[in-house]
Amino acid sequence: MNVDKNKKALFLMDIENELEPILQEMTHIRSENVLAIQNYDTDILHPYGDIMRSVILAIYRESVEEVFVIGTKEKRTFTVNIPTQLESMKDKTQTLDYLFQNCMPEFSGGTVNEWLNGKGNSSDNIEKSVEIIRHHPLVPSHVKVQGLIVDKRDEKSLIVEVPETKTNLG
Template identity: 55%
Template sequence: MSVDKINKKSLCLIDIDPELETRLQGVVNVQPENMLTLQSYGPEISHPYGDIMRSIIIAVYQENVEEIFVVGIKDKETDPVDLESLLYSESKGMKDKVERLDYLFQNCRPEFSGGKVIDWLEGKKNITESIEKSVEIIRNHPFIPSYVKVRGLIINNRSGEFSIIDGVTREPLLKS
């Protein structure tokens, strides 16, 4: 292991999973004090100028981050949330709000990229597509310097295999 690799600061955008951060330290080959994590429900950047992206940009400049990983869990076992029934069952007022926001998503505001409110809340169902999109948003963001490496990482909980998503190429990283 080279000295450069040990001292390099890395940022990992991860799903909310208490064990994931510890497992990642060995995979990304970074000492714990040099690894920053941002936790989110689903490691997805839905907007290039949203709060998650803002935190990533500040970390790059404030903490001298040189490498960013967007980490997803391929076979995450969670109870599905029925957002539609949750939103619509609360009150008629909530239904009206959702309908108004749906109109905005589809017709008015450029920052709403089509679809419906439910689609935005649920995020992408395909973890690989979600990570690829997030990596692309970070990599192509005007505030992210070109020297910062941005990669996706998918963890398969069943097999213990880790795969890197780097644009079009995907290669297995290691098996635990």
């Protein structure tokens, strides 16, 4: 991976504490040049949501030149099943499901469960997030955006770049 260790980089990654040291070691970026945004998933649900706002502010306020959207290959997924776990809120989830289905694009996903749990696999979600950042009108064209998947099998870490898609979201 050819990264200038003196450039400021932003890691958008899942809440997995052991990822940041692995990434710093593999990218050779000095720790003082790394900013991290941790979230329960690397999926950017809306191009004008809070996560994207944080990415844009980091780019401008901290002079970030490179953004890495990072996930793990063997990610443990915990699903939140609102109707089962919170049966008392069934009326609210039905109302929200109606809004999710009929008030697009304000709500992402078709149901409350899809919104909470996400859709697709890690690679697809990373690819989608990379495309949203890469083609966002407020992200300067000189900022490099990459998607990475960390494979932690056999006690060794391997970083696999997520390929750029052919679609243009901008």
